Amino acid sequence: MLQGIEISSNGLQSVLGRIRVTVTTDNGSALPLLSSESEVTAGSDERGAYTETNQIFRGENDTAVVQLRFRAYDSVVLASVQGELINANDFGRQLCFAAQNGIIIHAQDMEEVDGLMANYQHKDWWTRPHFNHDWSTLPERTQSLLWRKGKDASYYHLLPVCGPEFRTDVCGAESGLQIRVSSQQGGRTKCQALSFVLGTGADPYQLMENQVDAALHALEYPTLPRAQKAYPEILDSLGWCSWDAFYHQVDEKGLLIKAEELQAAGLPVQWVMIDDGWSQTIDKKLSSFQADEEKFPQGLGATVRKLKEQHGIRWVGVWHTIAGYWGGIHPDSPIAKQYSDYLYSNAKGSLIPYPDAGRGFGFWHAWHAFLERQGIDFVKVDSQSAVLNFTKHEWSIGEAAAAAHQALEASASLHFNNTIINCMGMAAENMWHRPKSSVSRNSDDFVPQDEFGFAEHALQNAYNSYYHGAFYYGDWDMYWTKNHDDIQNAVLRSVSGGPVYFSDAPGNTDPTKIWPLIYQNGSIIRCEQTPSPTADCLFLDPTKDTIPLKLWNTARDSGVVAAFHIGKHKDEIKGSVSPSDVPGLQGEQFVLYEHFSGEMKLMHANEHHDFVLQPTQCALYLFIPVAGAATPIGLTDKYVAADAVSHVKSEGSTVSFQLKEGGKFRFMSAGREVVVDVNGKRLPVVVVSKQLYEVEIPNLEDKLQIVVSVTE
Structure with missing residues (x-):
């Protein structure tokens, strides 16, 4: 030994x-x-x-x-x-x-x-x-x-x-x-x-x-670490997915009804994902590159054009699995015969894209080229950890997974600017072998019908992100804006650092549950890192122990801590937050601001603030370094308010900065009197509480240049 x-x-x-x-x-x-x-x-x-x-x-x-x-x-x-x-x-x-x-x-x-x-x-x-x-x-x-x-x-x-x-x-x-x-x-x-x-x-x-x-x-x-990869442009905008709205019954009619509803509501949804159910299949095997003819009578391309031209959807994606469909490719289908050189039949007769990067690419290139011609802009690729189940005993797991991902990503790079939502792929062989793609699902599915589903969903996303975030930006899945846990789900996604998209069926979207996550142009308000549980709950199970789940992230120079009550007991829980919960946060004194209560206070770097959460309740705290005579908190009608503030410059009794758009803007100042000018025009200032001020900023086409002047 x-x-x-x-x-x-x-x-x-x-x-x-x-x-x-x-x-x-x-x-x-x-x-x-x-x-x-x-x-x-x-x-x-x-x-x-x-x-x-x-x-x-x-x-x-x-x-x-x-x-x-x-x-x-x-x-x-x-x-x-x-x-x-x-x-x-x-x-x-x-x-x-x-x-x-x-x-x-x-x-x-x-x-x-x-x-x-x-x-x-x-x-x-x-x-x-x-x-x-x-x-x-x-x-x-x-x-x-x-x-x-x-x-x-x-x-x-x-x-x-x-x-x-x-x-x-x-x-x-x-x-x-x-x-x-x-x-x-x-x-x-x-x-x-x-x-x-x-x-x-x-x-x-x-x-x-x-x-x-x-x-x-x-x-x-x-090239594999997340830090070396680019986050996809498409996924920096708000999306909608068909899965929990229609499941396998997705069709053109339902997609257009939902798109019309979103357009009428003024929600700036920029992309739509057509999930499982759109393909032509036989016995759970892919039989054609074309869409199901009954569901999409004029073809996939016609549906995509209507979504874009009639309803302002900028990008459309489609779903498929890493094997084509759940059971692979149907052996008697025309595509099986036409692309036989690029397909592999395993010992039990399942037909899949060949687990060789060059030969597998031939299949994906053919299908993705077809999809690109239909107007498709990106793909969600599911069932990725089934690579082992298809190739077990016949290929080494490292070889099979590496080849599968290289072939897939080479084609996605060529046709979709490497925009892939990787899904059902948290097995090690998948995580270690995606050469270029940067976004991967971080948990099991969001299950809207499960009354207690949020606790497990939040638990998985929070603690998986600790190690998964070193490899990928986490996709924390879609959510419903009208549900028993809609606010919690929205706040969870506000700190995820990844995509934000919802999946309400027609007639069910609540825009008020979406606007705190986005700007008016449809850009999502995305934290800068992948989050992790704070150090004081890294080794505890918040579903069983009487502690809150706390997740930290950053937004510009500010810290963000989201706290959730996900315990399965009905008692309140107590916790505390501190600027020290956010590793690497610079500063000696901070403004603490809580989104839901509007509570604001000054704190030192190692000071703690106590809080209490009731069952299913959550809180969202910002820690903003004090910046001279006035400290901008940001647009407080957004969850991560500090994201809207940039180019902060402090000179004596004056602080200037830019805002991304108009809205409810708050700041902290210890001055005796404060005035606020926006693009040179003075606006009314409301005293919210001691040292906390609010200004309603109008939306202007020009950049919003804010100047706060303070009389000591």
């Missing part, structure tokens, strides 16, 4: 306890390996100085050999595995690694922790959080593991990797972990993979970013 892996060359506390290795073979045998020789070397590369520990584990009679390599930098360890099963010859019966869990690294006798939060694949397509401190309860298919221990409250994070061939998962074991390496393909006698990254740090959010960066550079996937 290998004793106590050190997380860095600086002698930090051991975190993985005792290490042993087991090999699982394809005949079902488990071969325990014994530790033999080890070697410790030192070196340096572009990441800095490192110490590398190489440990060899051997099976009886050298039938199996596994080498673990731990390259330890200052605060991160890259752990690689190299294994081989030794057969007497190539023509005899071969002993191979099991397709699943072929190599298992056992981390035993790990120390107790003060807090733990894991994200595990509870369904093939989605992950959710787990909070139990007992290592043995850690679920299978864990994809992210954060914990805290020790008096210094250091954070530790283990990030399993899915590379070009192999995928690593983590699960609990008595007094420790099992770190499992799988190819999902039979017949392999060798394994070589970056298995996981282990890191430590005082900032849990930066820790996650550092680990993803280290892993992706080691894999030579430099």
